[in-house]
Amino acid sequence: MKAVSLSLKGLRRDLRAADVRALFVALALAVAASTMIGFFLDRLDRGLTRQAGQLMGGDLVLEQDEPFSTALRESLREAGLTLSQQVDLVSMVSHAEAFQLASLKVVDDAYPLYGQVRVDRGEGIEALAHGPAPGGVWVAPRLARLLDIGIGDTVRIGQATLAVSGLIDREPDQSAGFSAFSPRVMMHRDDLAGTDLVQPGSRLEYELLAKGAPSAVASVQGRLDTLRDNGVEVRDVREDRPRLGGALDRAQRYLSLAGLAAVLLAGVAVAMATRRYVDRHLDTAALLRCFGASQRQLSTLFALQLMWLAVAASAVGALLGLVGQAGLLAILTRFLPLELPPPGPLPLLMGVFTALAILVGFAGPMLLRLKRVSALKVLRRELDPVPASGWVVIGVASLVFGGLLWLYSGDFMLSLGLLVGGELALALLWGLGHALLSALLWLVGGAAGGGRHGVRHAWRLGARQLARRRHASLGQLLAFSVTFAAMAIIALVRGDLLTAWEAQLPEDTPNYFAINIQPGERDGFRAIVDEASDTRSDLYPIVRGRLVAIDGESADAAVPVDEQGANVLSRELNLTWRETLPEGNRLVAGEWFDPASAASDAGPVPISMEEGLAERLGVSLGTVLSFDIGGERIEGRVTSLRALDWESFRPNFFVIFPPGRLETFSHSFITAFHLPDERQATVGELVSRFPGVSLLNVEAILEQVRELLGQVTRAVELVLVFVLLAGISVLYAALTASRPMRAHESALLRVFGAGDRLISRIQGAEFALLGIASGVLGALLAEAAALGVYLLWFDLPPRLHWPLWVVLPVGGGVSIGVIGHLLTRRVRRQAPMESLRLLGET
Template identity: 35%
Template sequence: MNPLRHAARSLRREFLAGDLLTVFAALVLGVAVMTAVGTLVDRVTLALGASAAEAIGGDLGVRGREDPPAAFAEEAGRRGLRSARMVGFPSVLFHGDASQMATVKGVDAGYPLRGQLRVARDANGLAPEAARAPPPGQAYADPRILEALGATVGERIEFGSGHVRIARVLLAEPDASGGLMEMAPALIVNRADIDAAGLLGPGSRASYRLMFAGPGDAIADFRQWLRPQLDGGLRLVSIEDAQQGLRAAFDRAGRFLALAALLAVLLAGVATALAANRFALGRIDTVAVLRCLGARQRDILSALALQLLLLAIPACALGIGIGMLTQMALVEALGNLIPARLPLPQAAPMLSGAGIGLLLLLGFGLPPLLRLRGVPPMRVLNRSFSALPPASLLAYAAALAATVALAVYATGDLPLAAWVLGGLGALALLAAAAGTALLWGLRRVQRRLRGPWKLGLAALTRRRGLAVVQLVGLSLSLCALLLLAVIGPGLLGQWRDRLPADTPNHFLLNVQRDQAEAVDRTLRGLGVAEPDLQPFGTGRLLAINGRPPQHRQRDTDDDDDANRPVNFSWRHTFPPANALTAGRFWEPGSAAAEASVEEGWAQRYGLALGDTVTLQLGEQERSFTVTSLRKADWDSFRVNFFLLLNAGAVGDAPYNLISAFHLPSGRTALLAPLAREFPNVSVLEIDAILQRVREVIERVSQAVQLVMGFSLAAGVLVLLAALQATAGERRYDSAVLRTLGARHGQLRGAVLVEFGALGLLAAILAVAAAAIIGVVVSRQLFELALVPPWPALLAGGAGGVALSVLAGWSGSRRILRTPPALALRAFL
């Protein structure tokens, strides 16, 4: 016997029979989804690492609310490093009667140190060119500024107390950090113009940065020298900082994609195992005949294994091709959430995808074939057959572990895999236990039943092992389908609903106390119902429980948190867009020195109820006891603070006022008189940010729906494979019963009872598991408080029961059309 020739002939003959086609489809789906998601994650990771220095405008830097000392640049020059100074702040620009909020960035002659500053001579961006810092009196403006102001290149715009001339249109700046959440379009000017305009006085919201560039060894040595020189108000800027904004935006998208990919791989493995098990059972008689004809056992097993391997080669190739096409579609769907210049796809994700396919095949397809080693030649004359050997169970466990490990490696999200796969694993165990207990109970109940109920339940109890396997497969597939079709869109919808139509889209900063009444009156005149001007103070965090504060989750470049600046506010009542998680909030009339801390800030410093926080508030030093912890909804775009103090115990701490409010789109220009009357007040329009967040959600939704298509297809495969797992046995039972005089209606009713009972129990388990997994995953990984959508979940469970019954009814029609003699002959 030639195993390879026998395998090739058998594959051509049996490919379209059903079981091998299911295995083939499962392999294609598993390879495609892991290739697509793995390639996308790999390309984004490489792009982030390659563009990190360009995204911060240098190799190392110092940032803070104060201008870094000149001694830093002098020391860098002595070490052969180049340096550049930058300062950025929000400001309102004017051109005639038009106004526009802009992020003004002042740079010196050394800018940029890394990357290219790209400009053009007109707003169309034709003939782009690289440029250095603008000379004094000139500026590079984002096209949105020109459009909003109705200005053109060469015209002058009002800038602080003076004017600058628009010399070029700004196309790209190297230190834009991906541009994901820019507060306003950028205006780049010379640092000398900012100093002359008088915009950097007390109370300004300026952020200073001193960047350095040079050889890697020199940068590393300079970092060691620089770190001890920093006081509490200055921090190092490293290339890791450049990735935070993009990674934060890509993180939630990546987790949604990983959820769909992991479910697809797991379901593909279950479908492969069910189909391969049915394939192996169908080969029992063939193996027995071959053994009678003298074929060696190892040759028979080799031929069957080669048959699966020959099936895997085109499946992996097709899966990789589909995965690469899908990856291109994902890049298009995610758009500018990811870097514009992605590197070419690497071989590693494609090899990982192919590895997934081989693991699915060998791990889930090979164990059923191991059962055929025990088929004796006497099987031709009797129906004896060995049970599943222990080696097969070990192979299943090893395959599952290896598949999960490779899937986690490809998606890069261990916590998500642990929660989701752990939940599904618990569901499988629960389904097996529930199925065993149900069958034990049915054996005692069925004796008292009559007609189709007795026949249907008897069929379940007679094939207990296969019935439990079917129940586990049905439960997993239904749960995964509910996670994808109900929980996934629910999470995306809740993420989208966190930005209602009246979300605050404007901020007022640096409002002085004596301006509060006039500003409040102006805002109410514009239709703002509750301007809610809140105090905004900046002090120093001196101590926690009498000791210098230490950051528990320390960044590598943070040396000491003592004496560091901290922003805070105070109020009498509990703030909106917050939830109390521990302790109690002070009474409105209280004068006790109490503090309420946001739970993220509390974890950062290890704060607990009863701890004491010591602050420097202007010229005074005060201590406050932590009496409550809060969870702030940062996605609400309201004014939130890490640290809130009891207004009755603050005293005369210096402060200004801040407000967040909503104005209908297009009415921002009405704030121009306010900005002119109070030049110190900064008006931030964040409509662009809100639109960006909504765009992120929509793009993530499109990408996730694309990957979910693979997962849903894998779930359907599992469902069909599970429902067909006992088709052969039911055909034999039906033939025997028809020979004994059973009517078609009785047999059809028995099948409907059998599949209805399986489907109902699987639906109950799947709905409960999907709700629990969805709530846990949403809270632990997506930071969303998902309320299980019970109507949709119950409708999905009912659909699963209906599909189970429909599959049983459809299968019974084929069985009943087969003459009993032919059906019995196939089993003799």
């Protein structure tokens, strides 16, 4: 109890000291940054994942060719999931003497689980949270044009006659798959039996859509794995929509990276402030040793002081984090048209744990100096305890930060790689910093010329001050370099992420797909589209074929165990042929077709395969694949692997053959193109001229994806504020820690006749030189770190950022020069005797 009371009294007195205030601010910022980003990331991720789920209709989608059992539905409901049942099939729809093949979507009363259906029921387009009522159907406008029907007319589907009660403008779960290319008819589940379309052997797809909290979805994962093994297709937002999953994953990783950068910078500030805190308390510890205090009592006393400080900073930081995330959401309310779930307690606990980890990792080794202080220091003031090795401090801090990195990223190998790389980078940075500081000081000393009171003279004296305190200057150089590098990485990744997202969906992204273009229609169709659109992909031929064997063995038996029964083996693939590498494809292994060998009839045909599918199926270069095409077997040898741009909204193919091998099989063509709003009339012309061609408007999907990416972009931009504040806290803590030494130097200069103006110039030059050197090393560290982060974490192409090598040195020199000059203004105005006493401050 005495130790508790003494620690509280000591802390109340220490709150007047600048280093304690810096320590408090750094800890509070660490907690605020981690909790704010944690709260915001948690809520935004759950909200955006839920919104992305609208594109497929639910958080989970189960699909098979027979009805789902009552037991399965009940088990999912008991887990807390809301269910909606759908049936998809293709059937002829007729009106009078007109017939048209249509895609039927049979929905129940729970449809849609997410979003609303935009439909015109005769009074303009409405947004409805339900499907058609029994006895009525909603049809796509294209089908209405083909059958020449309108609202109130009747259509015949199978044996049932149903009234057209609405025209579909947009579905919240519109599919982008080729099964949806036929014009849509939406009907109620109660009407399905009357159509007599459900017969033995009928090709129907039964879908079970589920909506619920992430915990509810997680609770049924075991059951879902069993369903997958039994051939049921199970989809979620990240697996079924890779373009959305990639955006969400990158946003998550960026926000986590920003939080880690803020935590790292706060940790550096804690280490800098703790060093000054320990220096101030050496005399106090020596006095306590004179009065009989043991090393254990000293450790307990000062550990309690810092613990009370950490508790207070954690409370303030947690409150700031809560307010900050609420403020962010309030600012984004008009930009985020989705309801975010309430914050959970985990980010708050993580924030407090992070602060304690930072305090132990970054401040703990420095406190060992207080434990080892000798009582003789009271009499011999030059007798200081052996300081904690800088490498010990860096090593312990790195291990703690590596643990936090693992905790935040969930990837042990990535955390280990970044930790080892960071240690090597710090060692290299220390050596480079020593060399750079020496070169910079030599350069300034050589360039400075005559005059004992001019600007050049001040720069030379400032350089000498840095040279005289070489060890302390290197420590500050390292801290500032890490600070600039961390802020630069966050800014660079933000810019490159936004560039990647903007490039992913440019304004002329194809918004229409066309399929079933017959060979005789190809030229005429292409002419109409080219006249109306500036953006069109090539017309790719499509041949349907099933993969039946791999290297002579049955495909089901040859693939890895976890891929046996996969959907890609149970359905026909879209095969194509092409002479050159398609746009958006990139070879990652092997070589493209050699025209001479491709034309040879001897041996298997050379083919190119998508690298992801090849990895899933255990296929490599040289593997022979056998395809069944219309009852005829054709073999192909994999001679190249390709990486595809799945986010381009252009036709992509898993397998490509060379020309001259598939032309004899029945085939059609597919293309994608962009139609601006003013040229939408072209759709009607295409429908009338080519009634057999299926058109799919993916504008609704594009709008949802753009909206999602826009929200993520705005969230990404806002987290930079806390990283900037954490960086400023490092500058403040470092300059506060060096304040007594600089005050002592200013007093000596004043004693020997230096005026305020000269001292101001000397200190300004010293800070500017330190900032320039820190900027150069920060740029080097940022480029190296960005290379690793881009390749290992974000899957972005690495590149050099030349402006960084100008902005950081110049910005570092200006920012550190100005901030340091302002923080030492009070020191320069002190009397020499008062400044000299700061070295003995207790």
